[in-house]
Amino acid sequence: MIRAFLNQLDQPFTGEALFDHLPDIVYFIKDAQGAYLVVNSTLQQRCGLQHKSQLLGRTPCEVFRAPLGNRFQEQDQRVLATGKPLLSQLELHVYPSRAVGWCLTTKLPLTNQDGEIVGLVGVSQDLQLPDYETDEYQHVATAIQYAEEHLSEPPSIPELAAQARMSRYQFDRRIRRVFGLNASQWLLKLRIDQAQQQLHETDDPISAIAVDVGYADQSAFTRQFRRTTGMTPQDYRRTGKQKS
Known part of the structure; x- marks a missing residue:
């Protein structure tokens, strides 16, 4: 039923437009090589880039300086190779724009109709400061x-x-x-x-x-x-x- 519904849509649903309105979440879809296919505005802005297209087709090692890019790419390759998701990984992100912050990262494999892993989807959600008065x-x-x-x-x-x-x-x-x-x-x-x-x-x-x-x-x-x-x-x- 869900597949039939999605097939009616004019454009493939990637979630990009939705996540563009969530500034505390970095969102992305990557291909089987770990290159960005879809990103939201938060990721683009934190990388200090003018356009999303500057990220597309590039791997983390090509976007983030070492050793940070290597860590992201190693994560991606583990998910792509094993099919095991990365769930709520606590991380400190240091972006090329010099924005720094703690987040929880989740990455899930994406499969085709034959069950083959063809990419991954992921989010990194910022941690919010606690309210000390509560x-x-x-x-x-x-x-x-x-x-x-x-x-x-x-x-x-x-x-x-x-x-x-x-x-x-x-x-x-x-x-x-x-x-x-x-x-x-x-x-x-x-x-x-x-x-x-x-x-x-x-x-x-x-x-x-x-x-x-x-x-x-x-x-x-x-x-x-x-x-x-x-x-x-x-x-x-x-x-x-x-x-x-």
């Missing part, structure tokens, strides 16, 4: 402060739930309402945010920053930082100095 925030404020003060030995989610005098389930649900993230994602973001700040504002060794935000060694910290931001801590520090 009752929801106040219920978890003690746990948030405790986490911020103990990042060098990051507390477990059950410990934080105990600080908030909630069950783990209740704490996770509250954190989702306040931050739009599950509790584990929120704690990861807190640690990476602190690391970013130190990388930009201090000349502390990366090994010392790793310990400050709760990693056993620099190698583990670098892996997690790169997975989340697309850059090594050293690359991120260098980028920050170039901006200033």
